[in-house]
Amino acid sequence: MKASRYLAPAFLAGLLLVPPAFAAPLLETIADHLRQRIELDQTKVGPAPVPIDRATLMQFYDARGYRPLWIDAGGPTPAARVLRAALANADREGLDPADYPVAVIDKLAESAWPSALTDLELLLTQELVHYVRDAALGRLSPRAVDSELFLRTGDIEHLALLERAAAAAQDLDDFLDAAMPSNPVYRRLRRALARYRRIERAGGWPVLVAGPALKEGVRSARVPVLRERLEATRDITVPASEPDHFDSALTLAVQRFQRRHGLEADGVVGPATRAQLNVPVRTHIRQIVVNMERWRWMPDDLGYRYILVNLAGFELEVVESGQVVMELRTVVGRPYRRTPIFSADMTYLEFNPTWTIPPTILREDILPHVREDPRYLIERNIRVFSGWTEDARELHPLAIDWASVAPSRIPYRLRQEPGPKNPLGRVKFMFPNPFHVYLHDTPSRELFARTVRTFSSGCIRVEQPLRLAAYLLADQPGWTDERMRQIIDSGKTTVVRLSTPMPVHLSYLTVWIGEGGTIHFRDDVYGRDALLDNALSAKTTPPLSALERSLLD
Numbered sequence: 001m002k003a004s005r006y007l008a009p010a011f012l013a014g015l016l017l018v019p020p021a022f023a024a025p026l027l028e029t030i031a032d033h034l035r036q037r038i039e040l041d042q043t044k045v046g047p048a049p050v051p052i053d054r055a056t057l058m059q060f061y062d063a064r065g066y067r068p069l070w071i072d073a074g075g076p077t078p079a080a081r082v083l084r085a086a087l088a089n090a091d092r093e094g095l096d097p098a099d100y101p102v103a104v105i106d107k108l109a110e111s112a113w114p115s116a117l118t119d120l121e122l123l124l125t126q127e128l129v130h131y132v133r134d135a136a137l138g139r140l141s142p143r144a145v146d147s148e149l150f151l152r153t154g155d156i157e158h159l160a161l162l163e164r165a166a167a168a169a170q171d172l173d174d175f176l177d178a179a180m181p182s183n184p185v186y187r188r189l190r191r192a193l194a195r196y197r198r199i200e201r202a203g204g205w206p207v208l209v210a211g212p213a214l215k216e217g218v219r220s221a222r223v224p225v226l227r228e229r230l231e232a233t234r235d236i237t238v239p240a241s242e243p244d245h246f247d248s249a250l251t252l253a254v255q256r257f258q259r260r261h262g263l264e265a266d267g268v269v270g271p272a273t274r275a276q277l278n279v280p281v282r283t284h285i286r287q288i289v290v291n292m293e294r295w296r297w298m299p300d301d302l303g304y305r306y307i308l309v310n311l312a313g314f315e316l317e318v319v320e321s322g323q324v325v326m327e328l329r330t331v332v333g334r335p336y337r338r339t340p341i342f343s344a345d346m347t348y349l350e351f352n353p354t355w356t357i358p359p360t361i362l363r364e365d366i367l368p369h370v371r372e373d374p375r376y377l378i379e380r381n382i383r384v385f386s387g388w389t390e391d392a393r394e395l396h397p398l399a400i401d402w403a404s405v406a407p408s409r410i411p412y413r414l415r416q417e418p419g420p421k422n423p424l425g426r427v428k429f430m431f432p433n434p435f436h437v438y439l440h441d442t443p444s445r446e447l448f449a450r451t452v453r454t455f456s457s458g459c460i461r462v463e464q465p466l467r468l469a470a471y472l473l474a475d476q477p478g479w480t481d482e483r484m485r486q487i488i489d490s491g492k493t494t495v496v497r498l499s500t501p502m503p504v505h506l507s508y509l510t511v512w513i514g515e516g517g518t519i520h521f522r523d524d525v526y527g528r529d530a531l532l533d534n535a536l537s538a539k540t541t542p543p544l545s546a547l548e549r550s551l552l553d
Contacts, residue, residue, distance in 0.1 A: 026114060027073065031066040033118035045123040047101055051130050052158050060125075060162045069166055070124040071117050076109050079169040080124055084109075086176050087127060093135050093180060094193055094292035096536075100127055128165055129158055132179045138296035142341075145535045146528055150342040150435075151297045183302070184322070186295040188513035193288045196281055204281040205232040214269040218246040226250070226269060229277050230257060262313070262451055262522045276521075284511075287521060290532045291511040299343070303503035307346070309439075309460055311339050312510045312522045314453040316439070316462060318471060324515065326471060331442065331453040331461035338526050339437060339458050341508055345501035346431040349469055351487045351494045352418035353428045357382070358436055361457050362414055363407045371402045377414070380421050385413040418491055426488050427465050429472075431504045439504075441465040454525055460506075472498060 037043055038061060041054045061067075070080040087100035101123065108120035133156055142149035168175035180186070199205065206225050214226060224243045227250060230236040236253035251267040258265040261276045269277070302308070308317045311332045318326035333339035337360075357366060369376045377384065377397040384400065385392040392413060400412070416422050425441025435458070442461040447453060455461075462468055466484065473479035476499050487494050510522045510529050524530060 026112075026117075027068065027071065029114040030068055030071060030118050030121065033114055034061055034066045034068065034121060037118060037122065043122050043126070045104070045119045045126070047104075051133065052126055052162075056158045056162070057125070060159055060166075063163075064166070068117075068121045069162075069169065070121050075117075076120070077169065079165075079172040080109075080120075082172040082176070083124055083128055083131075087131055090131065090134075092194065093190065094289040095131075095134055095139065099134065099139070100131060125162065129156070129161060132156065132161060132176070135176075136179050136181065136296065138293050140293070140532075140535055142297050146341075146531050148338060148340045148528075149297075150340055152299075152343070153297050154299070181295050181298070182300050183295055183298065185512055186292060188517070189288055189292050189295065189511065192511075192513055192519050193285065193292070196285050196288060199232055200281045200285060205229045207278050208269070208274050210274070214246055216246050216248060216251045216267060219244050220246070223250070226254075226277070230254070233257070235260075260518060260520050262520070264451055279521075284521060286533055287511045287529060290529050290536070291509055293532060293536065294507070294509065298505070298507070302505060306503040306505060307439075309504065309506045310509045310512070311341075311460075311506060312508050312525060312528075313512070313520070316460070316468075318468070326468070328468060329448045329453070329463040330439075331444075331447050331455050333456050333458040334454050335526060337456070337458045339456070339460060339506060340435050341506050342433060342435065342437075343503065343505045344431040344433045346429055346472075346498065346504050347501050348430050348495055348497045349472065350428050350430060351426060351469075351484070351496070352491055353422070353424045353440070354418060354493055355416040355422055355424050357414040357416065358457070359410065362410055365457075366414065367402070367405065367407055367410065370397070374398050374400070374402055381417045381419050383415050383417065385415065387411060388413045418493060425465065427469050429462075429465075429468070431502075437506070439465070439468075452523070452525065472502060475499065 038054060038057050043052075043054065043057060070077055070083070076084075084102065084105050087105070088097055088102045090097045090100060105120065105123060105127070108116050108123065111117065111120075136156065137153055142151045142153060165172065165175060180190075206228050208222060208225050208229060211220070211222055214220060214222060219242075221244060223246050224240075226246075227236060227240055227243075230250075230253045235257045236249065238249050240250075241247060254269055254273065255265040255267045257263075257277070258267075258273055261273075263273055263276065302319070305318070305320045308319060309315070309330060309332075310317070314330050314332060316326075316328045316330050317324050318328075366376075366382075374397045376382075382397075384395045384397050386395055395412070405412075420443060423440075423442060423444075425443055428438050428440035430438050437459050439460045439462050444455075444461075445463075447455050447461070448463045466481075466488075469484060470479075470481060473484070473496065476496075479496075508526065508528050510524055511520065513519050
């Protein structure tokens with residue numbers, strides 16, 4: 001439905017206040033006012049700081065002969081009505097309508113005075129930029145929210161935006177929609193947001209009270225409540241044969257719900273499943289809004305082929321031409337060693353990798369063991385070097401007085417050789433970055449069976465690394481599964497450079513919608529949802545000026 005259908009009566013009234021006989025002189029007067037205001041740098045109207053500099057405004061309006069973009073002979077133009085409606089309904093994009101001065105816009109639109117209509121023209125121009133920046137790039141800067149978000153957000157060239165908007169004024173609805181993030185996941189989140197708000201308006205869903213576990217075959221007065229809860233989110237659509245009976249259809253519905261929430265899909269409603277069932281719809285709405293903001297921080301073009309690692313979902317996806325061609329389980333950093341968020345290009349693989357132990361792990365994990373027994377290093381095939389330079393001498397672990405080594409100043413470099421005890425396993429995937437984070441194999445296979453997989457020291461363990469390696473090397477001549485196995489069996493460290501770098505995007509998505517339209521929610525294991533939600537909620541619009549308050553009185 002077109003945004004222009006959602007208009008306040010006050011704004012519509014503005015279309016009727018300009019008699020035709022006065023239209024041309026009025027537009028000339030507004031043009032003169034625009035020129036004077038811009039030349040004097042007196043363009044601020046709304047409560048927010050003017051997002052457009054004077055030079056840009058002057059260049060844009062000078063090219064138009066200072067002809068208004070938003071006002072014509074009949075008052076506010078259809079494009080003005082579309083923009084006003086988009087601001088008033090900004091919550092559809094997961095934005096906050098309170099951030100935009102719709103009430104001031106409506107009041108100015110009621111006036112026939114040239115000065116007020118000049119204010120309206122300037123205000124709509126600045127709010128176009130304000131709205132598009134918020135919707136396309138995000139309301140907040142990632143690093144201002146979380147110091148572990150290392151994302152290169154884009155920018156918008158204001159003059160080009162205004163020129164494109166002016167050229168598309170007859171179809172501003174389509175122009176604004178095209179300005180939103182184009183990623184299909186964002187678009188699906190937007191639809192999910194509308195759906196969950198409809199659920200909220202209908203009263204949400206019932207709370208399932210505590211009690212014994214519910215499972216197939218059970219009869220209980222709580223079963224109809226469970227069914228109603230699952231019907232609200234379309235996990236079950238078939239009618240009940242007996243209202244209080246937990247039947248096989250309900251088992252399938254519970255399993256579907258559990259899979260969508262990252263729970264063990266056993267079909268039994270125990271404490272963990274009941275807790276997820278009872279999460280209020282308002283909480284899920286806020287989760288969706290938070291994740292829409294995250295997608296605004298992502299580049300529109302992730303690559304023709306790319307790897308997307310969702311730290312919150314403990315998953316890795318390989319995407320090619322917009323389609324997921326591989327999904328693998330991952331293990332990510334512990335909550336106190338959180339994996340950072342960033343993007344980089346994978347450039348090479350290393351079979352039978354060595355592991356140079358990072359200083360933090362050396363200090364916190366390795367040194368206490370070595371102080372107890374230096375043979376810890378020998379048993380694990382860890383070599384010790386006198387320093388971090390290429391010509392550093394190798395030292396015998398038993399020749400070092402480890403008790404006298406200060407944890408804050410460890411001079412030695414420790415390197416674990418390839419082998420069954422090497423935590424990097426048989427292969428690592430390198431996308432050079434300043435955080436020393438990479439994907440790798442692991443000998444600890446049992447951890448992939450867990451539903452919550454936060455066990456690493458920051459790097460990302462991959463469940464089927466050789467499958468991923470085979471995919472990455474498939475277009476490189478001579479690479480077969482047999483050759484890869486021969487290299488691994490040799491035990492020799494072998495570096496293989498990719499003929500085409502593969503973009504890798506580390507993300508933190510607690511809500512996503514699969515290609516089949518199924519919505520998934522995950523717990524906020526790193527607390528990043530809470531940080532972002534608090535920051536979005538705390539973001540307030542500057543107070544109205546005296547002029548703006550007088551307009552609303």
